Each structure stands twice: as C-alpha cells, then as structure tokens.
Amino acid sequence: MSALPAVIDGRDKRKNPMNIFAQIRELITTTLDTMVQDGTLPDGLNFDPITAEPPRDAAHGDMATNAAMVLAKPAGMKPRDIADALAAKLTSDARITSAEVAGPGFLNLRLAPSVWQAVAKTVLDEGTAFGRGTVGNGLKVNVEYVSANPTGPLHVGHTRGAVFGDALASLLDFAGFDVTREYYINDGGAQVDVLARSVYLRYQEAHGQEVAFPDGTYPGDYLIEVGEALKAKVGDDYLDKGEQYWLEDVRTFATEKMMDLIRSDLKALGVEMDVFYSEKSLYGTGLIEAALKDLKDKGLIYEGVLEPPKGKKPEDWEPREQTLFRSTDHGDDVDRPVMKSDGGWTYFAPDIAYHYDKVQRGFDLLIDVFGADHGGYVKRMKAAVSALSDGKVPLDIKLTQLVKLFKNGEPFKMSKRAGTFVTLRDVVDQVGPDVTRFVMLTRKNDAMLDFDFDKVLEQSRENPVFYVQYAHARVASVLRKAADAGIATDDATLAAADLSLLDHDSELLLLRKLAEWPRLVETAARTNEPHRVAFYLYELAGDFHGLWNKGNEVTSLRFIQEGDPATSQAKIALARATAIVIAAGLGILGVNPAEEMR
RNA sequence: GGACCAUUAGCUCAGCUGGAUAGAGCGCUGCCCUCCGAAGGCAGAGGUCAGAGGUUCGAAUCCUCUAUGGUCCGCCA
Structure with missing residues (x-):
C-alpha cells in the first residue's frame, strides 16, 4: 500500500553508501552470488526479500539476516544448511567477527569494533550531510500543507498540519527528493464573501458606527485592524453603499490582509512555502474546464442523480440531476458532483483542476496534508489524481489528527464562536517555535496529540x-x-x-x-x-x-x-x-x- | 447504512512495511548522591498486542468478521 512508485519503493537497499546495513546486505548478496556460482545454491534465486537489520535483542549480535529462511523454499534446501554455508563464507570478511545460526535460521552477525568506530569518522567527514539519502532519486514531489482558508489567523489544528507538512518536506528533501512546499489558498468560495462582509462591518465600526455581527460572519478581533486599514485606504467611499459596489474590492483587500497574517504566523513557526497557489487564479483561465474535459474524454463525466446518503437524511433532500465524476472507477465509494444544479462549480471542481495543474507541472509524487475532518475527501481526491494522471502519479494524503490542549493538566476547549480561539501565535508565543514543532512531531500524524503548555516546558527526561x-x-x-x-x-x-x-x-x-x-x-x-x-x-x-x-x-x-x-x-x-x-x-x-x- | 483512522504494561505512547524472549517514559518496589560530570543513576515487578478466525517456516504487523472510540458522508468550504 505504499504511496511511492516502484522506482523508489523498490528493493534496492544498497543505494546509500553511508548505510552500514546496506553495506552488509550487499556483502551478503554478493556472497550468495558466489555460492550460486560454485553450485552451493541453485540458479535464479530472488535476493530481493533479503534483509540485514539490527536484531531487536542486542544480545543476538549487531546485525541479523533472514537470507537462509527466505531462500530455503525456492532453493529447496534446509534453512540451516544455507545459513551454515553462508556463515562460513561471511566470516572471511574482515568486517565480520562472527556469524552464528540461531532460531529458525537467522544468521546473527557480529561486526568488528572498527566498523562502528569508523562511523564516527564518517559522520565527522560528512557533517550534517551524513545520512542524506538517495532513495528519493531526485524525483519531484509536491507537498501541500496548511492550505487554511484565508479568513483568519492559524489555529492549533493548522499548527500541527504546518509542522507535520514542513517536517515531512524537509525529510523528503534530506532523503534525496526534489521537494516543492505548497499552500493552496481557498480564496474562490463563499467563505471569502463572508470575510469581506465581516471586514466591511469593522470598516463601518472604524467610522464610528454601531455594528452587530449576525450569524455567518466572523466576529474575531483580528479583523478590527483590517477594517481600519480599509478605512485608511478608501476613506468613506464605501460607506452607505450597496454590496455590489464594494464587495469585490473588499474581498481582495481582506484576502490579502489575511494571507499576510497567515504568512507571518507561518514565519513565526519557521515555515516557509515555495508556492502559494490561489484557487481564484483557476477561474477564468480555462484550467477547470480543461481538467474536466480531460476527465470527460476518459468517459468519467456524466449527468446523473445520486442516491440520498443513508443514515442521515437531510430534510430538504430531493433527487436532482447533476454533473458527476465517476470516481467509483478509481476506488471511490460513490460518484461525486462537480457541478451544482444551478450550474456553478462545486468545491471539488477547482480542486480537481488544482491537482490537474500539479500533474501538468510534472511532479512524480503528490502529497496532501489535511486535517482529520477532511478524511471524507481522501478517496475522491485520489480518484481524481489517478484518473488525471492515468495512474502514473501517486497521491498520498496524510491526515493530521486533533490536538488536545491542556494547561496544568486541565483540558481547555476552543470555540470560534465563544472567542476562546487558541491560535498558532498563542502557542508559539508561550512555548516557542522549537518546542511547538518538536512536541507536535512526537506522535504519529494520525494519532491524537495531547499538548500540555506546562509539561512541554519541563526540564526532565519525560520531556x-x-x-x-x-x-x-x-x-x-x-x-x-x-x-x-x-x-x-x-x-x-x-x-x-x-x-x-x-x-x-x-x-x-x-x-x-x-x-x-x-x-x-x-x-x-x-x-x-x-x-x-x-x-x-x-x-x-x-x-x-x-x-x-x-x-x-x-x-x-x-x-x-x-x-x-x-x-x-x-x-x-x-x-x-x-x-x-x-x-x-x-x-x-x-x-x-x-x-x-x- | 457506509467510509477512513485508532485499540499494545496501571497511564501516555514507540514498534524500523512479516522475524527470535513485544520496548520507552511516567507511575510502582528496592538500592545509590559529603566532593570530583546527580536539572539524577542502577535494579525489579508489570502484557491473552481489543476479540475470533485465516494466510505461512514465523503475525502486534497482512486478510476476513466482531466489539469499542474518533472523524466524516449531495449542490459548505
């Protein structure tokens, strides 16, 4: 189920000359080659499954190989016979001080101390480049992360996604991939209209007017200065004017301000993107149409009516004909609408176009980092990329689970509505970027994470x-x-x-x-x-x-x-x-x- | 109704894509610090890897089913 293409997921474990395990594995396979040549082993054996790994129990030696067990069946021999023969040959290598057959046919190797001592020299010679890998093979990988809506500051959930995505990108770079870090700005949907209206209210407020924030607007304080900035820019020009007069301008203005805010949040965390890709920029360029035409040409677009979702029955549900993407052909559970019944694109459509663009840009591998609440989106996105790239470009989607915040051992909740909104800044200002980042990486991305403001600053082995x-x-x-x-x-x-x-x-x-x-x-x-x-x-x-x-x-x-x-x-x-x-x-x-x- | 993720020691979690007697920290028990490197150290107890089947030389790991928890499920983004 690996997300990586065969070229890099392959069994060539010999690539990294700094990897001692790879070196010994190569010694084992070349030794096995000589055993084939002298007739000890039959021809045509597959050495791929052979590993050289550190044993769990150090008492078993420095390294263990499963070669004898893996080869026993195809060679038609007993594991012990193979192991004995292999052991005898391996010990003639200066690096191997002992080779013992153990258990069902493991070959436990002990390496000369000089092998390990040499590691220190290698590290000093290579510096922090020690361990830099070649598994990436220079393949182009796009890592998309954060991609928060440009409607406010980043909060804790985004922080985890940001830290995870950034570390993953660095890791892949270190492993020899050609990495692009990318942020998708959702600036094309209804939520930026909401943002614009909210900013407009703050703008009115800046002019001394009494305003109320109805449901469906953003009441956060962070928009106060945006309203004031808008006032500074346009004076009273937008006052007492209809929405059609100012909405588009304010939307653009507010979105830019929010992206400034987000960029500075990311900077505080030490995250630097290579590309900020605007959803809005997809409209009017024909890219959405091109992406959908690509799917249509593959027979994956049709007009149809979806079954109502089971279990939960929306009251106003009624069957409607929509333009659908046959994502079920590529592993999804149901087909997905790309066009609303009113003829507008669904959110999915620009997403398809965006990933189409990534494929067009020639990436060999795509990775999206989403919050866990987007889990329902995984299959359709994979289906889209699979269809758009004819299965050639794998898309791996990593979901980051929730962060549970604690203070003095007490959990505290955050709620946008109540205004108890824990932002990235709150966290970074209190514990610093280093602690924030490290702690967020001490858990698998798909497991929930407890973050205790006090414990993360403790100076003890627990931390x-x-x-x-x-x-x-x-x-x-x-x-x-x-x-x-x-x-x-x-x-x-x-x-x-x-x-x-x-x-x-x-x-x-x-x-x-x-x-x-x-x-x-x-x-x-x-x-x-x-x-x-x-x-x-x-x-x-x-x-x-x-x-x-x-x-x-x-x-x-x-x-x-x-x-x-x-x-x-x-x-x-x-x-x-x-x-x-x-x-x-x-x-x-x-x-x-x-x-x-x- | 369905999808995805999780379930490992009292607690919080690792477990290197199938390897040997399943690990760490905390907590617990016992021992150790006048000073020279103790914001500690050493040792020990503690497990039906949620449960049941299956695959094979071999399973915490892969497959199927079940249970529990989380996230999500048409024109919101």
Whole structure:
C-alpha cells in the first residue's frame, strides 16, 4: 500500500553508501552470488526479500539476516544448511567477527569494533550531510500543507498540519527528493464573501458606527485592524453603499490582509512555502474546464442523480440531476458532483483542476496534508489524481489528527464562536517555535496529540524536547571545556583521532545508534513519517546521556581525559558525531539545536 | 447504512512495511548522591498486542468478521 512508485519503493537497499546495513546486505548478496556460482545454491534465486537489520535483542549480535529462511523454499534446501554455508563464507570478511545460526535460521552477525568506530569518522567527514539519502532519486514531489482558508489567523489544528507538512518536506528533501512546499489558498468560495462582509462591518465600526455581527460572519478581533486599514485606504467611499459596489474590492483587500497574517504566523513557526497557489487564479483561465474535459474524454463525466446518503437524511433532500465524476472507477465509494444544479462549480471542481495543474507541472509524487475532518475527501481526491494522471502519479494524503490542549493538566476547549480561539501565535508565543514543532512531531500524524503548555516546558527526561536539546548542549559544553584545556576539537582533527580507543560497550552502543541514522532516514521517508526522526533522536540522546552518566563512576568514560589529548580527541569525536546527527535530525524537524541550557 | 483512522504494561505512547524472549517514559518496589560530570543513576515487578478466525517456516504487523472510540458522508468550504 505504499504511496511511492516502484522506482523508489523498490528493493534496492544498497543505494546509500553511508548505510552500514546496506553495506552488509550487499556483502551478503554478493556472497550468495558466489555460492550460486560454485553450485552451493541453485540458479535464479530472488535476493530481493533479503534483509540485514539490527536484531531487536542486542544480545543476538549487531546485525541479523533472514537470507537462509527466505531462500530455503525456492532453493529447496534446509534453512540451516544455507545459513551454515553462508556463515562460513561471511566470516572471511574482515568486517565480520562472527556469524552464528540461531532460531529458525537467522544468521546473527557480529561486526568488528572498527566498523562502528569508523562511523564516527564518517559522520565527522560528512557533517550534517551524513545520512542524506538517495532513495528519493531526485524525483519531484509536491507537498501541500496548511492550505487554511484565508479568513483568519492559524489555529492549533493548522499548527500541527504546518509542522507535520514542513517536517515531512524537509525529510523528503534530506532523503534525496526534489521537494516543492505548497499552500493552496481557498480564496474562490463563499467563505471569502463572508470575510469581506465581516471586514466591511469593522470598516463601518472604524467610522464610528454601531455594528452587530449576525450569524455567518466572523466576529474575531483580528479583523478590527483590517477594517481600519480599509478605512485608511478608501476613506468613506464605501460607506452607505450597496454590496455590489464594494464587495469585490473588499474581498481582495481582506484576502490579502489575511494571507499576510497567515504568512507571518507561518514565519513565526519557521515555515516557509515555495508556492502559494490561489484557487481564484483557476477561474477564468480555462484550467477547470480543461481538467474536466480531460476527465470527460476518459468517459468519467456524466449527468446523473445520486442516491440520498443513508443514515442521515437531510430534510430538504430531493433527487436532482447533476454533473458527476465517476470516481467509483478509481476506488471511490460513490460518484461525486462537480457541478451544482444551478450550474456553478462545486468545491471539488477547482480542486480537481488544482491537482490537474500539479500533474501538468510534472511532479512524480503528490502529497496532501489535511486535517482529520477532511478524511471524507481522501478517496475522491485520489480518484481524481489517478484518473488525471492515468495512474502514473501517486497521491498520498496524510491526515493530521486533533490536538488536545491542556494547561496544568486541565483540558481547555476552543470555540470560534465563544472567542476562546487558541491560535498558532498563542502557542508559539508561550512555548516557542522549537518546542511547538518538536512536541507536535512526537506522535504519529494520525494519532491524537495531547499538548500540555506546562509539561512541554519541563526540564526532565519525560520531556523529549528538553532531553534531546540537553544532549546537544552537553556536547557543546564538552567542546568548550576541551578548548579551555587546549585540546584541538575541530572536526578535521577529531576525524583523524585514533577511534580504536572507543572500545567500551557504552561507546560502541552509541556508535551503533549513530550508524542507524541513514537507515532511519530511508524508512521515515519511505513511510512519510517524520515522527520516526523525533523518536530516534530521543533514543540517541538516551544512549548519549547513558554514556555521560556512566562517566560519573567510570572516569575513563569521560570525554575529556586529563593529560591525554589523544584519548580525549577520540572520545570527543564520538560526542561531536552525536551532536552532528542530533543537529541533522533536529534540522529535519525544523528545531534549532541548543548550545547551552539555562 | 457506509467510509477512513485508532485499540499494545496501571497511564501516555514507540514498534524500523512479516522475524527470535513485544520496548520507552511516567507511575510502582528496592538500592545509590559529603566532593570530583546527580536539572539524577542502577535494579525489579508489570502484557491473552481489543476479540475470533485465516494466510505461512514465523503475525502486534497482512486478510476476513466482531466489539469499542474518533472523524466524516449531495449542490459548505
């Protein structure tokens, strides 16, 4: 069910030279090749399902391969026989210190410490580019997110969508995709008329008039200054005039102001879009017509009458003939109207045109990030893109679930009507963009998220933001102290250190964790799940803190060894490599690494 | 009536697209800190992976059904 095309979802796990698991997997497959050549194994075996992964239980070794089990059946051999033969050959490689057959036919490998020690050098050589992947293969991907209506400031729900979409875009970029970040401005529908009328009321108010906000207008305070700005622009020209006189102007004016507001909200969160795409710009250009003609030419547009929705019966429901898109041909449950009975487009029509345009722009992959309340829209959108691209361009739609806000452990609700509206600004102003972003990424996008204003600022192990930042800050502290002690700690010097000195279990544990980074990036990118990065960083920080804490008792594990600059440099190299990977990971999440904690 | 998502330790959640004895934090139990790196550390208890079938060497993971919770379901965006 992967959203990725076969070219990138394929089994070529050998691509990233920095991925130690990919390296060993290649060693395994080439070894198997030689076994085919010398007749140990039959010809024509498929090596694709073979994996080289870290075992769950570290006691099983550094890496495990399922090769023997996967090949047993097609080769017509016993798993153990294959495993034994493979093990004998693998141990002749300098990197493999032992290969044991275990369980049903697993081959557990232990790697020489030098393999892990070399990881630190690689990290120092590559810097934050370590782990940059090639799975993306340079494919063009469009990530659309936020896309909030331009009728007010962004609220908490948008914040999660913004953070998720942005981190996903960065992750895909890091994994080697050519990413475009895009925001679709819904400025073509009735809601911008409502906005215009609401602004007009504030405009009247700015002229000293008494106004009331009827149902169906936006009473929010944020429009007061827009009304005043309108007054500053047009004076009293629009006063006491009919709607036909001012509506269009005010709509444009208000929409621009709202987009300014939204842009500044996004900026406060550190989100920068490549493209703002206006729904309005679709009208009058023939694009909607072209998109629908494309569907019509494929026989997917017809006039018809839909069944009434079951379960819930709208009182005024009556059968009407509409122009429908045969989305059921592409996996939807019912066909969807593209034109209202009065001849106007439905909301769906410009959406189709917008995605048609994305396909035309040559993207290889589309991703839409929606709020969970748009879940009902997923199938029809996928159907549309499938039809428009003849199934060639996959569309993955990621839904972000609700954010439940807490303060002092007490939930508080937000309601547009009551004016208790928690905005993106409220959140960012209180806890800062870094904490906001990290916390919002500590949950899968499709799981509900609890956000407690107090807990996210706590400085303890419970708080992953703090815990990860603290690890980075500790490294910075080590580097400062090393400098005071006159030890050279530039990355080039550290990379040249004698890393074979890093032979303690705790050090090797941390090195192994660092080695997982490239592989994690691939997985996270393939599944479109940036939260994996956040969890990895938490684990990495945990291993680092663990090593640090051991230094309390075992002084030989401390990063700075007095009077022994060579050993110090090796250990600092490990610390610095950890900081580099943390910085790279935080970079994907859009969080600044801390140099010190106060 | 239907669709989508969720259901894993007392609580909040991971679980690397099918691997071995299912993990983390909190909470709980026990131990450890005069100082040198404790805004802590070490150890332990705690599970029918919602339930029932199925697929296969092997399932928390894939398929079917059921239960519970959330979101949504014609001309609103």
